[in-house]
Amino acid sequence: MSATDDVDRSSWLSGYSDTVEALPIELQRNFTLIRQLDDSAQELMDDVASKSLCLMNQKTVLSPKERQxxxxxxxxxxxxxxxxxxxxFALAKSTYDTVDRHCTKLDMDLQKYEDEQLIGPTMGRPSTGTSTAGSDKRPEKEEHKRKKRKQTRGRKKGIAPEVDEGQQQGEYLSAEDAKQHAQSAISLSNLPIDPNxxxxxxxxxVSFGEMVACDNDECEIEWFHxxxxxxxxxxxxKWYCKNCAELLKIKQKK
Known part of the structure; x- marks a missing residue:
């Protein structure tokens, strides 16, 4: 790695650090404004309720003009x-876009840094068994990241640890609760989503609320709300999604 690369990386880290440090201030400002708007809207709604009740309980007959x-x-x-x-809504969308922009930039820069780490050491060298082995490490790294992400998300979402014996189910939803969740999922689909x-x-x-992981390591979906x-x-x-549960039943019959 050249001295120029070190200077460029140091400059980038300094600039990015300044940007990230300013992010909480911007988010706090937006959240404060949202709370103020919410309080103001609530006061207006209280006023509407009071005046509507007064109008409905009006004992004296109002003229059409006064009622209007x-x-x-x-x-x-x-x-x-x-x-x-x-x-x-505009403030919430602006807040989302700000965070999304920073996350996207960080993802791109991290990917670029990882690519440099993988490609850099092999630049100018003849192809050898060692370099080939190095190129094969990337899928292993991605698989490790996937497993690590699965473990991390399990802790974050409150997923219960695996139990060796039996398959115990949690408490099931009522039909009404399931209907409400379906409506919430439809509303969520209308929100702007990071394509990545x-x-x-x-x-x-996308991930939201509590989620449960299928204990089949080969499950195509892996995580479920x-x-x-x-x-x-x-x-x-242990818990298996209906697809994997069916596959396991078929294998057991064989």
Whole structure:
């Protein structure tokens, strides 16, 4: 590695560090504004509820003009609530885009750094058995990262540890809860999603809420949202998705 490369990397790290350090301040500002808008919208809604109740319980007969004025005032308050909601959405989207932009840049730079680490040592050298072995390490590294990610996500999402004996199920969802989750999944699909974000589960959505991992190492989907598989709580033992469970039954019959 040349001195120029060291200087470039040092310069990049310094610049990126400054950007990342400023990120929490920007996010905190956005979250504070969102909270203020939310409080303001709630005050307006309380005012709407109060005036609507007053209008409905009005004992004296109002003239059509006065009644129209009160309704117009309530409508104006509701329009203000709608504006607060639109501002909150714009701030939330801006916050998402900011974080997504930083994550994408970091992913690209890390990939570039890994590529340099793999390619750099072999530059200008003849092809040997050692260099070939080095090139074969990448898939092993990716597989290790996949396993590590699986273990990490299990801890983060509260997945129960494996149990050697038996397959214990968690508490199942009611039909009403499952219906509500389906509606939530539909709403989630309308949100902007990072194209690089991996998709999971039967619903093919990003990771959210509590998730459970299929204990079949060869499972194509691997991770599932609890609600999508009809569970309310994580299973306390080994758990297999319906696809892998069917495959295991077929193998056992053979």
């Amino acid at each position: 004025q009160r309704l117009a005032n309530i409508g104006s308050l509701l329009n203000e609530v709608l504006k607060r909601g639109e501002e909150k 974000e991996p998709l999971y589960c039967y619903c093919q959505q 609890l609600e999508c598989v009809g569970l309310r709580t994580p299973p306390k033992g």
